[in-house]
Amino acid sequence: MKKIESVKEFGGWLNRYEHQSKSCNCTMTFSVYLPPQAEHEKVPAVYWLSGLTCTDDNVRTKAGAQRYAAELGLALIMPDTSPRGDDVADEVERYDLGKGAGFYVNATEEPWAAHYQMYDYVTQELPELIEAEFPVIPGVCSVTGHSMGGHGALICALKNAGQYRSVSAFAPICHPMVCGWGEGCFSNYLGNNKDSWKQYDATELVKAGAKPIPLLIDHGTGDEFLSGQLYPQDLLDACEAMEFPINLRMQDDYDHSYHFISTFIGEHLKFHYNHLKA
Amino acid sequence: MKKIESVKEFGGWLNRYEHQSKSCNCTMTFSVYLPPQAEHEKVPAVYWLSGLTCTDDNVRTKAGAQRYAAELGLALIMPDTSPRGDDVADEVERYDLGKGAGFYVNATEEPWAAHYQMYDYVTQELPELIEAEFPVIPGVCSVTGHSMGGHGALICALKNAGQYRSVSAFAPICHPMVCGWGEGCFSNYLGNNKDSWKQYDATELVKAGAKPIPLLIDHGTGDEFLSGQLYPQDLLDACEAMEFPINLRMQDDYDHSYHFISTFIGEHLKFHYNHLKA
Numbered sequence: 382m383k384k385i386e387s388v389k390e391f392g393g394w395l396n397r398y399e400h401q402s403k404s405c406n407c408t409m410t411f412s413v414y415l416p417p418q419a420e421h422e423k424v425p426a427v428y429w430l431s432g433l434t435c436t437d438d439n440v441r442t443k444a445g446a447q448r449y450a451a452e453l454g455l456a457l458i459m460p461d462t463s464p465r466g467d468d469v470a471d472e473v474e475r476y477d478l479g480k481g482a483g484f485y486v487n488a489t490e491e492p493w494a495a496h497y498q499m500y501d502y503v504t505q506e507l508p509e510l511i512e513a514e515f516p517v518i519p520g521v522c523s524v525t526g527h528s529m530g531g532h533g534a535l536i537c538a539l540k541n542a543g544q545y546r547s548v549s550a551f552a553p554i555c556h557p558m559v560c561g562w563g564e565g566c567f568s569n570y571l572g573n574n575k576d577s578w579k580q581y582d583a584t585e586l587v588k589a590g591a592k593p594i595p596l597l598i599d600h601g602t603g604d605e606f607l608s609g610q611l612y613p614q615d616l617l618d619a620c621e622a623m624e625f626p627i628n629l630r631m632q633d634d635y636d637h638s639y640h641f642i643s644t645f646i647g648e649h650l651k652f653h654y655n656h657l658k659a
Numbered sequence: 660m661k662k663i664e665s666v667k668e669f670g671g672w673l674n675r676y677e678h679q680s681k682s683c684n685c686t687m688t689f690s691v692y693l694p695p696q697a698e699h700e701k702v703p704a705v706y707w708l709s710g711l712t713c714t715d716d717n718v719r720t721k722a723g724a725q726r727y728a729a730e731l732g733l734a735l736i737m738p739d740t741s742p743r744g745d746d747v748a749d750e751v752e753r754y755d756l757g758k759g760a761g762f763y764v765n766a767t768e769e770p771w772a773a774h775y776q777m778y779d780y781v782t783q784e785l786p787e788l789i790e791a792e793f794p795v796i797p798g799v800c801s802v803t804g805h806s807m808g809g810h811g812a813l814i815c816a817l818k819n820a821g822q823y824r825s826v827s828a829f830a831p832i833c834h835p836m837v838c839g840w841g842e843g844c845f846s847n848y849l850g851n852n853k854d855s856w857k858q859y860d861a862t863e864l865v866k867a868g869a870k871p872i873p874l875l876i877d878h879g880t881g882d883e884f885l886s887g888q889l890y891p892q893d894l895l896d897a898c899e900a901m902e903f904p905i906n907l908r909m910q911d912d913y914d915h916s917y918h919f920i921s922t923f924i925g926e927h928l929k930f931h932y933n934h935l936k937a
Contacts, residue, residue, distance in 0.1 A: 388914055388918045389912045389914065389918070389919070389922075390921060390922050391922050395918060442721055443721065445723040447918075447921070448921065448922075601667075603667065636666055638666060639720070640668040640725075641668070643668060643669075643723065643725070644667075644668050644670075647726075
């Protein structure tokens with residue numbers, strides 16, 4: 382692991398690292414924000430999973446999350462959204478498949494399977510590295526994310542009972558099996574047997590009996606992708622049917638951008654803080 | 660004036676406009692953040708002047724200022740850093756001259772004079788437009804900015820006693836006449852007679868007896884441009900000699916980036932709020 386950038390912010394340090402990923406079989410980049418409290422004690426960690434086209438840079442630059450992380454004493458862990466490199470399969474003309482669009486699944490189909498193992502990366506390899514190398518409290522973490530990364534946060538939490546204390550999401554893709562973004566990635570990464578898709582679909586995971594975990598979701602009513610890609614009602618219906626507690630809020634007029642995220646990231650981090658400190 | 664973008668953030672609206680500028684003789688773009696309070700009352704305005712290479716987009720995306728503006732009930736006015744358009748003179752191979760580098764002066768030399776009238780634009784034309792079109796309290800405003808825009812904020816306030824209630828700056832170019840960025844722009848925009856440069860130099864304006872105004876400046880000790888371009892000590896010396904009150908803070912380890920700005924923008928906006936509400 383090599384530190385490639387270090388910037389002071391809100392009394393803590395925003396650092397960027399490169400490392401050789403076993404899961405993704407390539408060099409991966411991630412950012413970590415360590416709050417001032419981490420200089421003298423271990424702190425809880427919140428993982429942020431980003432959306433389509435993003436790297437680790439978008440959230441660290443645009444979300445305004447570091448201010449709240451510094452106030453609350455939380456580390457922020459910000460991975461990339463896909464494997465990278467010249468030998469990594471891609472669809473250069475599409476923003477929603479290949480690089481920048483890993484969808485947080487383990488690909489089984491060629492040419493993707495060689496590197497697109499983002500599910501293992503974000504749920505196993507990266508947490509192990511973070512706990513070994515940084516002043517975080519082992520096993521005390523939560524997960525959140527935006528859009529494709531909101532989907533990622535939901536499936537990571539729903540598939541790994543006990544690994545996360547809480548989960549939240551901004552404008553998540555709630556039912557990827559039935560939306561264009563999800564179908565495009567799942568059919569390429571996982572093949573045409575839709576049964577294999579259900580393991581990476583939040584709505585299907587709830588229907589299949591996932592164990593409840595504190596869950597907060599915000600959607601904007603002005604989000605251009607709300608009706609065509611995100612399908613929050615499907616997740617709500619599944620939660621109701623399964624008596625799975627969910628706090629899903631529709632925020633008037635907010636869109637899909639980081640301006641929406643910046644408005645509510647403070648509430649999300651306080652939500653996670655309350656569960657991480659409990 | 661035409662609204663070209665509108666995004667909800669922190670309960671208010673972040674809007675972007677185009678208009679035909681008389682000063683700059685071209686179409687100019689600016690952004691305005693209106694806090695929620697502006698829906699039912701007029702609010703004070705804080706002008707933000709950006710640094711080299713920026714447009715109005717950098718600060719609205721990266722600084723985290725809207726959160727504080729919403730809390731305090733301040734409008735943020737964010738102009739571009741130069742005239743734009745195909746017929747506007749430029750040095751395409753330089754980031755520090757021409758487009759993106761207007762330096763907040765009125766150019767007198769060709770080929771710049773036809774459009775590079777940023778001083779008139781930010782001190783006269785834009786405030787008149789803002790007061791005519793937006794719910795701001797006439798004559799109740801402050802000014803701040805970053806780097807080249809910190810220089811801009813300082814000269815706008817020092818040259819126009821009574822126009823602004825307070826001024827602040829992040830990593831401003833304090834003595835442009837003696838640094839590479841300033842010399843490059845002043846010699847092109849204003850010609851070789853250095854006497855004409857002094858009217859746009861904060862250190863020289865203080866030496867010449869500018870009227871005191873509440874003034875807050877932050878510099879980072881880790882700023883790569885601190886010793887070669889910014890020269891805060893020159894401004895401090897001038898202020899001491901002239902008994903001009905200044906609060907110039909050196910912030911340990913912070914750099915020149917928006918991560919530095921985001922850390923202290925809240926304090927700057929509260930500083931302005933205290934003078935705007937007084």
